[in-house]
Amino acid sequence: MREIADKVYWAGKVDDRKVPFHRLILEKGTSYNAYLIKDEKTALIDTVDMLYGKEFVDSLGSEMDLLALDYIIVNHTEPDHSGALGALARKAKNARIVCTAYAVYELMEMYKIDKERFLVVRTGDEISLGEKTLVFHETPFLHTEETMVTYLKEEKILFPCDIFSTHVADNDALSVSELEDADSILEDFKVYYKLIMDPHRRYVLPMIDVVKKLDIEMIAPSHGYILDQNVEKYIGIYEENALESKENVKALILFNTMSGNTKKMARMLENELLEHGFEVESTNTEKAELEEVLTKIQYADGVLFGTSTKYADIPGNLEAILKELKELEVEGKPAAAFGSYGWSGEAVEVVQDYLTGAGMKALRSSDVIKSTGMSNVEFPLRVRFNPENSTKEIKLAASVFADAIRF
Numbered sequence: 317m318r319e320i321a322d323k324v325y326w327a328g329k330v331d332d333r334k335v336p337f338h339r340l341i342l343e344k345g346t347s348y349n350a351y352l353i354k355d356e357k358t359a360l361i362d363t364v365d366m367l368y369g370k371e372f373v374d375s376l377g378s379e380m381d382l383l384a385l386d387y388i389i390v391n392h393t394e395p396d397h398s399g400a401l402g403a404l405a406r407k408a409k410n411a412r413i414v415c416t417a418y419a420v421y422e423l424m425e426m427y428k429i430d431k432e433r434f435l436v437v438r439t440g441d442e443i444s445l446g447e448k449t450l451v452f453h454e455t456p457f458l459h460t461e462e463t464m465v466t467y468l469k470e471e472k473i474l475f476p477c478d479i480f481s482t483h484v485a486d487n488d489a490l491s492v493s494e495l496e497d498a499d500s501i502l503e504d505f506k507v508y509y510k511l512i513m514d515p516h517r518r519y520v521l522p523m524i525d526v527v528k529k530l531d532i533e534m535i536a537p538s539h540g541y542i543l544d545q546n547v548e549k550y551i552g553i554y555e556e557n558a559l560e561s562k563e564n565v566k567a568l569i570l571f572n573t574m575s576g577n578t579k580k581m582a583r584m585l586e587n588e589l590l591e592h593g594f595e596v597e598s599t600n601t602e603k604a605e606l607e608e609v610l611t612k613i614q615y616a617d618g619v620l621f622g623t624s625t626k627y628a629d630i631p632g633n634l635e636a637i638l639k640e641l642k643e644l645e646v647e648g649k650p651a652a653a654f655g656s657y658g659w660s661g662e663a664v665e666v667v668q669d670y671l672t673g674a675g676m677k678a679l680r681s682s683d684v685i686k687s688t689g690m691s692n693v694e695f696p697l698r699v700r701f702n703p704e705n706s707t708k709e710i711k712l713a714a715s716v717f718a719d720a721i722r723f
């Protein structure tokens with residue numbers, strides 16, 4: 317263990333293999349940074365990858381009496397950080413496991429831990445360790461829903477888990493101040509941001525707002541170097557990247573409707589896209605000329621195609637428009653299919669086939685899961701009958717569509 321601040325120790329593991337991770341090979345390896353705070357009470361912040369779980373628990377046990385561990389803070393449930401939790405919780409029987417409400421179920425399922433062991437925290441909650449105080453802030457979707465960051469008030473250290481990380485294994489230097497050239501990490505730092513955080517950039521700016529309100533002198537992430545100087549530079553890189561986006565975005569919503577349900581969905585999507593600052597045009601395809609609609613498609617940055625299902629088919633003239641897509645320059649243009657249905661909803665799926673066939677970047681749930689890990693977004697977006705009970709799903713889909721256009 318190495319002391320990084322008064323009563324704060326690095327207790328992690330450097331993994332200098334070529335590490336398979338998120339469908340990549342981390343050529344420079346990585347590290348799993350866990351931190352131990354030994355105050356009147358003792359708290360461990362995150363653990364290490366599952367592969368090194370036993371080694372970690374044995375090593376921690378040789379440094380301290382595990383029965384004296386009071387808190388295990390789990391900022392993020394992914395097993396490269398929570399991997400030792402099962403074995404540790406069994407030995408450190410008196411430790412409460414501190415995490416967000418979303419994390420409890422995942423950790424219970426993964427590590428077979430009783431519910432009573434958990435202490436759920438929300439933004440602003442504090443735990444006093446004696447002289448030092450931990451403060452928690454939820455940072456959802458950075459990069460999974462249950463994530464939070466932990467701030468050690470007296471030492472001004474932020475423990476943000478995956479946020480502000482770098483995938484580099486360095487057996488010598490623990491922090492950037494130990495490097496000859498601190499800027500030598502910037503490329504890897506930015507690559508990490510692009511790979512892990514950028515798909516969730518909608519959540520980065522709210523996190524930056526939280527972080528900027530804290531007085532931070534050191535950022536102690538869960539992978540790579542501890543950022544113990546110029547922390548504003550690293551926060552600035554995240555902010556700059558998150559702010560980069562297309563200006564004056566135009567979205568087009570085309571829909572048909574028999575009894576108004578798909579029209580209601582179109583309105584709900586329109587309102588949400590307007591909230592995102594987009595220019596939005598919504599058109600009922602029954603009331604528009606084919607040529608006029610095709611021109612609108614050409615000029616839009618992204619198009620949502622809505623249809624209800626009538627006798628397992630697309631009602632009205634929307635299909636005539638879809639047939640023309642191949643003749644337009646729409647390859648790679650973001651698109652999505654949506655619509656209300658009663659019992660089978662074939663039409664929305666047929667629309668999806670047309671969009672893919674024309675080479676549009678048609679959103680699909682499986683692609684959203686693969687790129688963001690969000691498993692609660694439905695594309696194509698189908699709602700049974702009246703969409704009023706599906707407001708949450710429709711808003712979420714609109715936000716994901718907005719990101720697909722903007723970035």
Ligand SMILES: Cc1cc2nc3c(=O)[nH]c(=O)nc-3n(C[C@H](O)[C@H](O)[C@H](O)COP(=O)(O)O)c2cc1C
Nearest residue numbers: 574575576577578624625627628658659660661701
């Ligand atoms: C004549 C007719 C045929 C329908 N056929 C189907 C169908 O084959 N499959 C299905 O899922 N829903 C079917 N529905 C249900 C509609 O798709 C459903 O009521 C939907 O909410 C209508 O949306 P809209 O008001 O936007 O047209 C049918 C409805 C009508 C009136």
